[in-house]
Amino acid sequence: MTDTSTNKNNGQDQVLNNDKVQDNDKVQKKDKDRRKIKSAKKMRDIMTTYYLDAMTARENNKKVAWITSGGPVEPLIAMDIIPVYPENHGAMIGASKMGEDLCLKAEDMGYSTDLCSYARADISCAVVNGGPIGGLPKPDMLVCCTNICGTVLKWYEIQARYFNVPLFILDTPMCHTEYSPEIATYVRRQINEYIAFLETQTQKKFDHDKMVKVGRLALKGQKLWQKILNTTAHKPSPMSAFDSFFFLALIVTLRGTQIAVDFYQDLALEMEDRIQKGISIVPLEKYRLLWDNLPVWYQLKWLSNKFSDHNACLVADTYTSAWCSAIQYIDEDNFLDSMAEAYTRIYLNIGVDQMADQVLDMIKFYDVDGFVMHSNRSCKPYSFGQMDIMKIVREKANIPVVMLEADMVDPRNFSLSQAETRIDAFMEIIKQKG
Amino acid sequence: MKEIVPFHNAVQDPGALAVNIKSRSKKIIGYMCSYAPEELIHAAGFHPMRLFSSKSDISLAEKHLQAYCCSLVRGVLEDSLAGRLDFLDGTVFPHTCDSIQRLSDIWRLNTNYGFFADVVMPSKLNTQSARAYMKQVLEKFKKDLEKAIGRSISDEDLGKSISLFNGIRKNLARIYELKSKNPGIINGADLYAVIKGSMLMDRDALSDLLKDLVHALESKETVPFQGKRLILSGSVCDMPDIYSLMETSGGCVVADDLCTGQRWFDGQIPENLSPMEALTDRYALRAVCPAKHSGNTNRGEHIVNLAENHRADGVIFALLKFCDPHSFDYPYMKEFLDKAGIKSLHLELDDQQQGLGQLSTRLETFISMI
Numbered sequence: 074m075t076d077t078s079t080n081k082n083n084g085q086d087q088v089l090n091n092d093k094v095q096d097n098d099k100v101q102k103k104d105k106d107r108r109k110i111k112s113a114k115k116m117r118d119i120m121t122t123y124y125l126d127a128m129t130a131r132e133n134n135k136k137v138a139w140i141t142s143g144g145p146v147e148p149l150i151a152m153d154i155i156p157v158y159p160e161n162h163g164a165m166i167g168a169s170k171m172g173e174d175l176c177l178k179a180e181d182m183g184y185s186t187d188l189c190s191y192a193r194a195d196i197s198c199a200v201v202n203g204g205p206i207g208g209l210p211k212p213d214m215l216v217c218c219t220n221i222c223g224t225v226l227k228w229y230e231i232q233a234r235y236f237n238v239p240l241f242i243l244d245t246p247m248c249h250t251e252y253s254p255e256i257a258t259y260v261r262r263q264i265n266e267y268i269a270f271l272e273t274q275t276q277k278k279f280d281h282d283k284m285v286k287v288g289r290l291a292l293k294g295q296k297l298w299q300k301i302l303n304t305t306a307h308k309p310s311p312m313s314a315f316d317s318f319f320f321l322a323l324i325v326t327l328r329g330t331q332i333a334v335d336f337y338q339d340l341a342l343e344m345e346d347r348i349q350k351g352i353s354i355v356p357l358e359k360y361r362l363l364w365d366n367l368p369v370w371y372q373l374k375w376l377s378n379k380f381s382d383h384n385a386c387l388v389a390d391t392y393t394s395a396w397c398s399a400i401q402y403i404d405e406d407n408f409l410d411s412m413a414e415a416y417t418r419i420y421l422n423i424g425v426d427q428m429a430d431q432v433l434d435m436i437k438f439y440d441v442d443g444f445v446m447h448s449n450r451s452c453k454p455y456s457f458g459q460m461d462i463m464k465i466v467r468e469k470a471n472i473p474v475v476m477l478e479a480d481m482v483d484p485r486n487f488s489l490s491q492a493e494t495r496i497d498a499f500m501e502i503i504k505q506k507g
Numbered sequence: 508m509k510e511i512v513p514f515h516n517a518v519q520d521p522g523a524l525a526v527n528i529k530s531r532s533k534k535i536i537g538y539m540c541s542y543a544p545e546e547l548i549h550a551a552g553f554h555p556m557r558l559f560s561s562k563s564d565i566s567l568a569e570k571h572l573q574a575y576c577c578s579l580v581r582g583v584l585e586d587s588l589a590g591r592l593d594f595l596d597g598t599v600f601p602h603t604c605d606s607i608q609r610l611s612d613i614w615r616l617n618t619n620y621g622f623f624a625d626v627v628m629p630s631k632l633n634t635q636s637a638r639a640y641m642k643q644v645l646e647k648f649k650k651d652l653e654k655a656i657g658r659s660i661s662d663e664d665l666g667k668s669i670s671l672f673n674g675i676r677k678n679l680a681r682i683y684e685l686k687s688k689n690p691g692i693i694n695g696a697d698l699y700a701v702i703k704g705s706m707l708m709d710r711d712a713l714s715d716l717l718k719d720l721v722h723a724l725e726s727k728e729t730v731p732f733q734g735k736r737l738i739l740s741g742s743v744c745d746m747p748d749i750y751s752l753m754e755t756s757g758g759c760v761v762a763d764d765l766c767t768g769q770r771w772f773d774g775q776i777p778e779n780l781s782p783m784e785a786l787t788d789r790y791a792l793r794a795v796c797p798a799k800h801s802g803n804t805n806r807g808e809h810i811v812n813l814a815e816n817h818r819a820d821g822v823i824f825a826l827l828k829f830c831d832p833h834s835f836d837y838p839y840m841k842e843f844l845d846k847a848g849i850k851s852l853h854l855e856l857d858d859q860q861q862g863l864g865q866l867s868t869r870l871e872t873f874i875s876m877i
Binding site for chain 1: 615
């Protein structure tokens with residue numbers, strides 16, 4: 074008897090508990106929906122349309138150029154050439170967790186496992202037409218800008234051989250300590266060569282009037298992107314670096330178009346609105362962090378939850394801000410001339426000490442409590458020098474720094490348990506300090 | 508052969524060699540890349556000295572460079588931080604790979620040898636604008652050197668240096684030519700010492716030593732070589748064991764595509780042109796390093812030509828682990844060789860490894876198979 078009644082009671086409790094859990098779930102879901110960034114859907118739609126356009130370029134008599142993420146896209150837009158970004162594709166491959174398979178396929182082709190995982194994934198994908206969208210549309214030409222690394226030079230040579238298409242290289246010498254007059258002259262001359270190259274490829278005269286318009290739109294887009302990133306200086310932050318990683322796609326791929334400008338205008342408004350309504354991305358934001366290097370694409374969700382569980386928000390990052398880091402050099406009335414400097418003096422193409430200065434500025438501007446560095450096996454120019462930046466940050470900003478060993482696309486170079494231990498220990502220090 | 512002895516001495520103890528050079532009140536400028544314009548360094552009165560890793564354990568460099576940085580870059584930084592390069596009066600970093608570019612920053616922030624220069628050469632070489640830029644960069648470097656020494660470098664000074672280096676290059680090329688004709692004439696360990704020593708030793712003294720060596724080799728009698736003729740391809744091959752192991756397995760190096768080899772001493776600089784023009788052409792037109800662009804198939808064609816010209820039986824890619832430019836080029840160069848019917852082997856090396864270990868079995872098998 075007693076046993077039965079107890080069971081009965083237990084059963085009732087269970088029902089009550091279930092109700093509570095369901096109520097809780099509802100509250101949580103409502104809260105989650107409230108915090109969701111509404112522009113995300115529109116962005117997905119734009120990207121889908123963009124990829125469809127690129128996939129059907131041939132049927133529409135349009136040419137496709139593959140271009141590096143730091144490359145000068147504006148002249149392509151002005152010439153009505155569809156730019157396609159193997160690096161953006163690499164990010165998609167990573168986020169859809171297809172990186173390991175494609176990297177392995179590249180290794181079977183003879184490419185070392187130590188090479189950049191974007192490059193490995195793209196090189197094999199071109200051959201097997203794999204990945205989340207069944208491969209990229211074939212290029213009519215390749216445009217490679219060396220401002221982000223020497224890897225793209227080799228990667229684009231490989232694709233130029235594979236697709237047997239012309240390759241244009243915009244060589245932007247590294248500004249270790251200065252943007253010298255020699256560099257300025259050299260890069261400016263190459264902008265002319267670039268335009269001549271595009272004229273040859275399209276058999277069309279370069280449209281300088283359209284270029285002016287595209288240049289203005291590009292600058293406008295970059296300023297809007299900067300404005301959006303700046304909103305995270307607000308406490309609590311309306312979005313996090315994980316959102317920037319996602320919303321970045323347009324400033325990379327559709328820079329210089331009205332589409333990007335319109336979208337970012339709306340996104341900026343949404344961020345303002347969130348700030349006014351007090352909607353933060355991390356429910357109980359208590360700690361604010363800065364992220365360095367590319368995202369770990371296949372662990373975004375885990376990392377985002379991990380930091381959120383610690384009531385920490387990655388409010389900014391050095392990666393997505395790179396697409397507006399050279400705004401100061403752009404002259405919208407003289408876009409082609411100023412382009413040389415803007416494309417040469419980007420974040421990765423400067424000395425480690427200048428990079429550290431920019432990091433210190435960001436730490437101050439976003440008022441962060443800690444610095445998370447992704448030591449990215451795939452990206453040597455980004456990762457080598459990080460330890461010196463770490464030392465400078467510790468000394469000058471006096472905030473805790475943690476380094477996570479990973480790779481942007483290849484999950485074999487990431488240990489979840491090690492990352493977890495490091496993040497927990499790092500957050501412990503921040504909490505003690507705070 | 509007694510003519511080889513000074514080269515072995517130099518290689519065995521570069522530190523002692525440096526002290527010796529300094530005792531003659533010469534200042535030393537170190538560099539890590541075969542694009543360093545040695546002629547200018549020499550014309551400024553400095554001794555240009557290529558830096559190799561002493562292959563000591565890495566501990567201090569751990570605090571600056573992650574483990575996925577190549578052993579050469581980490582090793583040289585370790586040597587610097589441990590004080591083993593205190594003989595340096597300066598360093599110069601030409602544009603090379605991503606790793607060396609970042610090393611330049613780390614070096615600038617953490618060492619203090621006096622003179623420091625980045626010679627940010629173009630990474631593409633096959634356009635007019637790149638050539639013009641290359642010339643400007645060399646002129647800028649010349650000015651930097653002039654500022655350091657407090658006097659100008661005359662065309663005559665530079666002309667003399669160019670002439671000296673032409674002589675060195677000519678004699679090194681002659682030694683390689685003799686070796687290809689008659690592989691038994693000089694063994695691999697000796698050849699390694701000659702080439703590495705040539706990057707370390709006082710160039711004026713070297714010039715005489717090489718003349719003597721060529722003379723000795725030209726009058727040397729040898730038995731015809733019956734083994735396998737091989738080509739080494741890669742960046743820095745700082746592993747004498749590879750040469751001797753090839754020989755014990757019945758092979759021999761007859762040519763190379765290394766920056767510690769033919770890519771470094773490739774070609775002559777015309778002495779009847781303006782020296783800066785001539786120098787520019789030399790660095791723009793020499794056998795290209797994979798960190799630079801000079802056409803999409805340039806290196807593939809070069810390795811096939813090299814193999815055919817030297818009647819090679821096989822090519823050994825001796826690539827440093829984590830060396831991106833070479834690793835990216837390997838599959839297509841292999842493909843070019845495959846198409847030409849030339850066998851190749853890929854070895855992944857690490858400066859830190861002691862001896863060749865399991866690589867030796869692969870090398871032996873390869874040589875016996877071709």
